[in-house]
Amino acid sequence: EFGTIVRTKVDDMYQQHTKIKRDTQTKSIGLVTDSTCDLPSEMIKKYNIQVVPIVIQVGEESYLDQVEIKPKDFCHLLQTSNKKMLTSQPTPASFKEVYDKVIAKYESIISLHISEKLSGTIQGARVAAKSTKYSDKIHIIDSKTSSAALGLLVVKAAQLIQKGLGLEEIIDRLKIAADNVKIFISIPTLKYLMRSGRLNKTKGFLGTLLNLKPIITVNSDGYMLEAAKVIGQKRVVHKTLDLAIKFAKSVKNPRFGITHVAAPK
Structure with missing residues (x-):
């Protein structure tokens, strides 16, 4: 059985998807990525990664990836429907909503995303960051890759944050790692x-x-x-x-x- 896609209570679902876990110890760096990272939910929760969903278009309908539509539902539609299916980047408003929640808890944000040569996602992140009063605290990185390769970089970022490395050192290491990842x-x-x-x-x-x-x-x-x-x-x-x-x-x-x-x- 494949699940039924339901559009009710989307706001509640999205809030749950982007909820910031309450840690007993405040950390200085928050981590944001997009849903093309393909990380399992257990790992996202473990490292408290905030994921901005891309948009999946099925005919005239649009769905937030992993929020309104799950992979098994998408695959079912892909196999049974003749409707045209495309993806589009998250809106700047979606990024800003997540950034606002993250900056309320963390001193700075690392925002790591799918290659800008493959998607306009990172441009939406940049537009959102510029619209905030704390744009200097948001550090957007082009992974120059996607899917599991992006996921590996996101996990590396989370682990470096947990180790307590400084912001600049983490960013430098991620840029080096991005040059040494392959999918x-x-x-x-x-x-x-x-x-x-x-x-x-x-x-x-x-x-x-x-x-x-x-x-x-x-x-x-x-x-x-x-x-x-x-x-x-x-x-x-x-x-x-x-x-x-x-x-x-x-x-x-x-x-x-x-x-x-x-x-x-």
């Missing part, structure tokens, strides 16, 4: 890339006919590009792992994360 995404079907308009239909049909499976990555400048292309689902899984292992061997003390779309096994 590899295996695409099992080209159908949804064609539907969204991200892939030319002629190329998509040809790729489907040949059973081609692309592997997508994000380069050091934050742009998405093709890392490899193989034939068949088994080969694409193995190739994705090979690319990840090769990269992991090139960095010191590697960390990794695995995300999926309706494929828990």
Whole structure:
């Protein structure tokens, strides 16, 4: 059974989603990110990370990611509906609402987001920050990546904050880490890339006919590009792992994360 998307009491849901945990010890740095980080809710709660949801558009309807619509609901709609589905960045007002709550408890804010080459999310954060009276206390960082790679950077930021490092040192370390993180995404079907308009239909049909499976990555400048292309689902899984292992061997003390779309096994 897939859940029913309900639009009632959205304000209450959003307030619960962005609620600042009451700590017995006040910390000096608050941490904000967006829902493209793909972190599990347990980790978000553990590190008291404030997440601004992106907007998912399904036809004429729009939903706040992880607040009004969950991944399983989105996947169900993707498989059963012919409506066009897109994502859009959070509004500056959404960022400001979160910033206001965080700054009431913390002395400064680190706001770490999806690559600005992939989304306008970080621009919304910048607009919101400039509109506040405490803009000098908000430090916005372009992760130059997305999904699990962004999530790893967010967790690193949270751990550095917990260790008590200074603001400038944390920011410097995060920028270095952003230059040394990599994501590899295996695409099992080209159908949804064609539907969204991200892939030319002629190329998509040809790729489907040949059973081609692309592997997508994000380069050091934050742009998405093709890392490899193989034939068949088994080969694409193995190739994705090979690319990840090769990269992991090139960095010191590697960390990794695995995300999926309706494929828990």
